[in-house]
Amino acid sequence: MNRIELVEKIAATHNVSKAEAARILETVTGSIVAAVKKGDPVQIIGFGTFKQVARAARSGFNPQAGTKIKIAAQKVPKFVPGASFKAAVDPKAAKRKADKAAEKPVAKKAAAKPVTKKAAVAAKKK
Structure with missing residues (x-):
């Protein structure tokens, strides 16, 4: 498909003139080129x-x-x-x-930290 065929497809699909479809296509392509040229x-x-x-x-x-x-x-x-x-x-x-x-x-979850004696005693008291 070339530019003229694309303009005809836009015009037929959206019930607009070929001139209007060409302007719409130019706006879209021009906007893409301008943004990419800026680095966006x-x-x-x-x-x-x-x-x-x-x-x-x-x-x-x-x-x-x-x-x-x-x-x-x-x-x-x-x-x-x-x-x-x-x-x-x-x-x-x-x-x-x-x-x-x-x-x-499936990725395995990180292993739990080993419990120290101090932390185990504190947990039992609670």
Whole structure:
């Protein structure tokens, strides 16, 4: 699906003109871009999270020239899909995750502190 198809889908679903649907889509995407550019994550529950991540400087390889090159550090946008989105794309993955969670042993509670003689005597007196 491309932008035009998405605008047509919004217009048909919500009974608005294509121009209005395009403005709504532009507002949504523009707001997400502006927030991520500032460094703020945009979390849409069930859909996913848009955020900015810092990529460290690294060395690369130019295959055309056959030489090593330095790639500068940069900030890049990242999208992490939400649980509902993942389940919609691959329902089997959601089932596998639930099965794995059921297999994990339950964490044990921390052991109680050993009782000292003094504390045992005080408890008996009460």
